[in-house]
Amino acid sequence: xxxxxxxxxxxxxxxxxxxxxxxxxxxxxxxxxxxxxxxxxxxxxxxxxxxxxxxxxxxxxxxxxxxxxxxxxxxxxxxxxxxxxxxxxxxxxxxxxxxxxxxxxxxxxxxxxxxxxxxxxxxxxxxxxxxxxxxxxxxxxxxxxxxxxxxxxxxxxxxxxxxxxxxxxxxxxxxxxxxxxxxxxxxxxxxxxxxxxxxxxxxxxxxxxxxxxxxxxxxxxxxxxxxxxxxxxxxxxxxxxxxxxxxxxxxxxxxxxxxxxxxxxxxxxxxxxxxxxxxxxxxxxxxxxxxxxxxxxxxxxxxxxxxxxxxxxxxxxxxxxxxxxxxxxxxxxxxxxxxxxxxxxxxxxxxxxxxxxxxxxxxxxxxxxxxxxxxxxxxxxxxxxxxxxxxxxxxxxxxxxxxxxxxxxxxxxxxxxxxxxxxxxxxxxxxxxxxxxxxxxxxxxxxxxxxxxxxxxxxxxxxxxxxxxxxxxxxxxxxxxxxxxxxxxxxxxxxxxxxxxxxxxxxxxxxxxx
Amino acid sequence: xxxxxxxxxxxxxxxxxxxxxxxxxxxxxxxxxxxxxxxxxxxxxxxxxxxxxxxxxxxxxxxxxxxxxxxxxxxxxxxxxxxxxxxxxxxxxxxxxxxxxxxxxxxxxxxxxxxxxxxxxxxxxxxxxxxxxxxxxxxxxxxxxxxxxxxxxxxxxxxxxxxx
Ligand SMILES: Cc1ncc(C[n+]2csc(CCOP(=O)(O)OP(=O)(O)O)c2C)c(N)n1
Ligand SMILES: [Mg+2]
Numbered sequence: 001x002x003x004x005x006x007x008x009x010x011x012x013x014x015x016x017x018x019x020x021x022x023x024x025x026x027x028x029x030x031x032x033x034x035x036x037x038x039x040x041x042x043x044x045x046x047x048x049x050x051x052x053x054x055x056x057x058x059x060x061x062x063x064x065x066x067x068x069x070x071x072x073x074x075x076x077x078x079x080x081x082x083x084x085x086x087x088x089x090x091x092x093x094x095x096x097x098x099x100x101x102x103x104x105x106x107x108x109x110x111x112x113x114x115x116x117x118x119x120x121x122x123x124x125x126x127x128x129x130x131x132x133x134x135x136x137x138x139x140x141x142x143x144x145x146x147x148x149x150x151x152x153x154x155x156x157x158x159x160x161x162x163x164x165x166x167x168x169x170x171x172x173x174x175x176x177x178x179x180x181x182x183x184x185x186x187x188x189x190x191x192x193x194x195x196x197x198x199x200x201x202x203x204x205x206x207x208x209x210x211x212x213x214x215x216x217x218x219x220x221x222x223x224x225x226x227x228x229x230x231x232x233x234x235x236x237x238x239x240x241x242x243x244x245x246x247x248x249x250x251x252x253x254x255x256x257x258x259x260x261x262x263x264x265x266x267x268x269x270x271x272x273x274x275x276x277x278x279x280x281x282x283x284x285x286x287x288x289x290x291x292x293x294x295x296x297x298x299x300x301x302x303x304x305x306x307x308x309x310x311x312x313x314x315x316x317x318x319x320x321x322x323x324x325x326x327x328x329x330x331x332x333x334x335x336x337x338x339x340x341x342x343x344x345x346x347x348x349x350x351x352x353x354x355x356x357x358x359x360x361x362x363x364x365x366x367x368x369x370x371x372x373x374x375x376x377x378x379x380x381x382x383x384x385x386x387x388x389x390x391x392x393x394x395x396x397x398x399x400x401x402x403x404x405x406x407x408x409x410x411x412x413x414x415x416x417x418x419x420x421x422x423x424x425x426x427x428x429x430x431x432x433x434x435x436x437x438x439x440x441x442x443x444x445x446x447x448x449x450x451x452x453x454x455x456x457x458x459x460x461x462x463x464x465x466x467x468x469x470x471x472x473x474x475x476x477x478x479x480x481x482x483x484x485x486x487x488x489x490x491x492x493x494x495x496x497x498x499x500x501x502x503x504x505x506x507x508x509x510x511x512x513x514x
Numbered sequence: 515x516x517x518x519x520x521x522x523x524x525x526x527x528x529x530x531x532x533x534x535x536x537x538x539x540x541x542x543x544x545x546x547x548x549x550x551x552x553x554x555x556x557x558x559x560x561x562x563x564x565x566x567x568x569x570x571x572x573x574x575x576x577x578x579x580x581x582x583x584x585x586x587x588x589x590x591x592x593x594x595x596x597x598x599x600x601x602x603x604x605x606x607x608x609x610x611x612x613x614x615x616x617x618x619x620x621x622x623x624x625x626x627x628x629x630x631x632x633x634x635x636x637x638x639x640x641x642x643x644x645x646x647x648x649x650x651x652x653x654x655x656x657x658x659x660x661x662x663x664x665x666x667x668x669x670x671x672x673x674x675x676x677x678x
Contacts, residue, residue, distance in 0.1 A: 073534060074541050078584050081529070098584060132526060132587040256578040259571065 003376035003405045005035020008046050010377030011384045013363045014338055016169055018045035018099045019380060025051035026064030029110070030071060034370060036106045037075035041367025042190060043167055045104040047095050052112040055083050068110045077105030085118030090125040097128040102135030103254040104167055135253055139270025141278065146266055147225065147249050148282050154223035154247075156299045157183045160206065163190030163366065164228015164252055164272045166359040171195065173276035174227065180283060182295050183225070184303055186214040188235050189351055191228070192362040197355035198335075203303065204312070207235035208502045209348045212511060213306035215502070218243050219509035220302075226250045228272040231261040232367070233504075241507035251275045312352050313514060314496075320469050322346070322421040322492040325476070326353040326393065329419060332476050337389040338363065338381050342374040342398030344428035346421045348498045350393045372401025375418065379405055382414040389417065389480060396422040396449055406459040409485040417479050418487045420452055423494045431497045435512065456487035465489040516567050518547070519593040520669050521577070523562040526585035527553060534583050535562065544568060544576055548601075548666030559587070563668045596672040599643040602665045604629070605650075608658035609636040617657060624650050635660065643667075 008019030023032055029050040039046040053062040069081045078098045080091050088111075095107040151157060165174055165187075171194050178185050178201050185195045186203040195202055204211030206218055218224065224246040229235070236242040239261055248264040250257075251272060258267045268275055283292065314323040326349050329337075339354055340363040341347040347364055356362045363381055365373040378392040392399075399420055409416050421427075430444040453463030462482050466475040472490065479488040500511035525531045532551060539546050547565040554561050566576060573591070580589045592599075609617055609631075617636060621628055626640035640650055644667065651659070 069530060070533065073530065074537050079530075130584065133584045254582070256575065256582055259574060 002031045002034055002372075003379075003402050003408070005032050005046070005048060006038065006370075006373050006376035006402070007380030007383070007405075007408075008048070009035060009039050009044050009373075010340060010363055010380030012039075012044050012046055012380075013377070014360050014381035014384045016167075016360060018047050018096055018104075020047050020049070022049045023051065024064070025053060025068070025113075026066045029068040030066055032108070033071060033075060034368075036072055036108065038365050038368045038370045038373060039106040040075045040077065042163060042365065043104050044106065045099040046106040047099050048106060048108045050108060050110050051116065052081065052110045054113040055115065058112065068108070072108050075106070076108050079108040079110065081110040081112075082115050083112070085115050085120045088115065088120070089122060093125045094128050094130070098130075098133070102133070103164075103257075136255075136269045137253070137271040137274055139251070139268045139275045139278065141282075143266060143268045144275065144279050144282060147268065147279060148286065150223055150247055150249060150266070151181055151183070151225075151283070152286075152288075155296055156217075156221045156245075157181070157223040157225065157296070158203075158217050158221040158246075159183050159185045160218065160224055160226045160229060161185060161187040161191040161194045162227070162229030163188065165191055165194035166228075168228065168253075168271050168273040169359055170228070170273035170276050171359055173273055173280060175199075176280050177276055177283070180280065180293060182293050182300070184217060184300065186210070186218060188229055188232065188366070189347075189364060190366040192351060193356035193359045194228075196357040198357065205351050207232075207237070207508060208504075209352065209498050209500065210235075210502075210508065211307075211312055211352070212310035212500055212513070213303050215500070215508040215511060216306050217303055218246075219507070221246045224248045226264070227276065228252060230254075230257040233261070235508075236262060237502050237506055237508035237510075241509070310513065316469060318469065319493045320466060320472060320490055322349050322423065322490070322496060323353050324469065325419065325421060325472055325490050325492065326350055328472050328476055329391065329393075330354045332473070332480060333389055333391070337361070337391050338378075338385060340364065340374040340378040340381060340390070340392045342392070342394040342401075343369045343371045344395045344398060344426065345423070345431065345496070345498050346393050346395040346398070346427075348428070349421070352498075354393075371395075371398040373398075375399065375402050375405045375416070376408075378416040378418075379409055379412075379414055382409075382416050383412065391417040391419055394418055394420045395427060396420055396424065396446065396452075397426045399452075400450070403455070406456070406461055406485060406487075410460045414485065415483050416485050417482070418485070419476075419479075420487060420489050421492050422449070422452070422489050423492050423496065424449065425494060427496075428498070430495070431501075434495070434497065435501070436503065452487050452489040456485075459485070462486040463489070465491070467491045516569055517573075517593070518565060518567050519573055519591055520597070520599065520667060521562075521564045521566060521580070522590045522592060522669060523564060523580060523586060524554070524588040525560050525562060526587065527558050527560040528585055531560070531585055532562075534585075535580065538579055538583065539566075539576075542575075542579065544572065548664070550666040550668050563666065565667050590671070592669050592671065596674065597669050598672060599667050599669040600641050601644070601647055601667045602639065602641045603647055604663045605638045605640070605654060605659060606630075606661040607636055607638065607654050608634065608660060610634070613657055617654070620650065620653050626650065
């Protein structure tokens with residue numbers, strides 16, 4: 001039930017189209033709270049149809065009744081209780097419109113039993129017109145002209161992208177802007193894939209587990225062009241010390257994202273793709289355009305130095321390093337797989353060591369951090385993209401939250417690949433206990449974990465295991481070649497930490513390095 | 515700096531609107547000092563008058579968040595503008611024989627009304643803006659206020675202002 005929601009979410013993230021899920025009333029619907037909240041936090045278009053008791057017994061505590069519109073109100077963009085089958089067509093059309101327009105989000109339609117079995121003559125509803133809901137797609141040109149002027153003056157500019165670039169599929173326009181102005185690009189977790197990661201202008205992810213060069217660049221920049229971000233605390237660190245030297249431009253379709261956590265100098269309300277398109281045109285019309293592409297060489301040199309002196313690094317000795325598994329996976333899939341993740345260290349290492357070049361390739365619960373998201377999301381993504389390699393990079397903890405989804409993968413012949421970075425711990429929590437609570441490992445060590453190879457086989461999937469570094473490549477190759485769902489169990493270094501790390505509440509320039 | 519604001523919120527009169535708005539405030543930790551809801555002359559529309567408090571940034575967020583709700587049609591912040599504000603308050607106070615004349619004088623000065631009487635009490639009805647209500651409270655307090663019911667403020671822009 002819960003998994004149907006994440007699967008619809010995975011479908012939506014992979015394709016950019018709204019995902020759909022259907023659940024039964026009462027417990028089915030209450031189980032949707034987590035997927036709806038997950039989609040709400042990451043602005044994912046998801047339409048959920050939930051069953052409800054018949055209209056005449058609503059409010060009577062009938063069998064499997066729950067106040068589902070009440071329960072889901074804070075975790076949906078909008079929701080409906082349909083009381084008359086004649087309203088159904090219009091409601092469904094409106095729901096899809098709301099889910100995918102503006103800043104997208106989940107919409108729930110609660111369907112009482114008598115409505116769902118009711119009959120009516122279908123009449124194509126009129127186009128949706130909601131006088132109180134008209135998102136601003138086209139930005140104010142005057143504001144954008146000011147952005148051009150700021151770009152001209154900047155000596156240490158940075159572009160900072162988030163999920164908005166992915167959701168509006170603005171990656172081409174963004175890439176054009178960065179290349180034409182020679183401005184380096186960093187991003188949030190949700191922004192990965194918005195700019196081609198192998199490109200020299202890509203700085204890597206920003207924030208708590210951001211790269212040294214990304215965090216330093218943002219801390220020192222004199223202009224930040226933020227596109228489709230909401231300045232989450234995992235990215236800003238201490239807000240008072242975030243990009244203090246910079247003029248900040250923020251482009252976003254949702255006005256509530258602007259001036260919420262960070263005071264910006266130049267707000268632009270508009271769709272990311274349309275805004276960047278216009279911005280690019282404006283830059284093209286500038287007279288002194290020629291030197292744009294070769295600007296601020298000193299700044300880029302400085303960033304390069306940060307990259308050289310303090311790159312992402314790990315030391316692969318005789319125990320498998322989780323980072324090594326992901327690097328190998330990147331190599332073997334040539335960066336072309338759809339990768340979902342669970343939550344924790346597995347998620348952060350994926351963000352650091354798998355390099356994404358397109359939207360819809362990195363599918364991860366960012367805002368809510370929902371363990372158990374990865375496997376059902378992979379199933380949804382695989383259903384959407386039958387020809388693609390879909391891999392869930394998982395932790396040994398998270399994977400056990402929705403492991404039953406293996407049965408769905410087998411039943412529908414969805415050959416998802418699960419890479420478990422099995423460290424014997426709730427690793428990310430353990431890392432905090434190690435670094436900030438004197439290694440007081442409370443409730444984070446697994447005293448018992450199932451045998452994942454046998455578990456895979458029990459589901460009718462393939463189970464593989466690597467315990468030594470030299471087995472990693474072989475297991476990955478074999479797993480990726482499977483035409484069935486497969487679990488690959490990698491026994492990795494138990495107490496590896498994700499670095500760099502910015503302690504919660506510290507400025508992002510103050511990173512703990514290996 | 516925290517300041518009191520009167521918001522006038524025009525909404526589609528559909529189930530769940532009030533709950534969305536109340537939920538927005540509780541979920542984000544904003545405060546509601548008073549809330550008044552009723553239909554407008556337009557069928558299907560309601561007006562919510564809300565008194566809230568916060569600094570400039572919070573108020574900006576509150577207004578944006580309200581506007582973001584699908585069935586909020588319009589949000590107007592009346593604070594620092596020219597507007598008329600009224601609240602209806604019922605006050606039940608102790609009214610011993612020796613105090614009755616004094617109470618009635620106060621009622622008269624404030625153009626309030628006594629709407630219910632018993633040997634021991636008066637129930638007074640008064641309308642006015644926040645200042646007037648505060649003033650009558652302080653004058654009546656010494657007699658012993660038993661109970662108060664307030665409607666919460668409602669407000670409207672002054673017409674002159676709009677024509678400028
Ligand atoms: C549903 C849920 N419960 C708890 C948490 C808190 N949490 C965040 S990371 C984490 C540990 C994850 O362990 P594992 O899946 O083994 O991943 P690892 O960090 O070891 O890679 C926990 C418990 C969460 N994010 N989601
Ligand atoms: Mg683990």
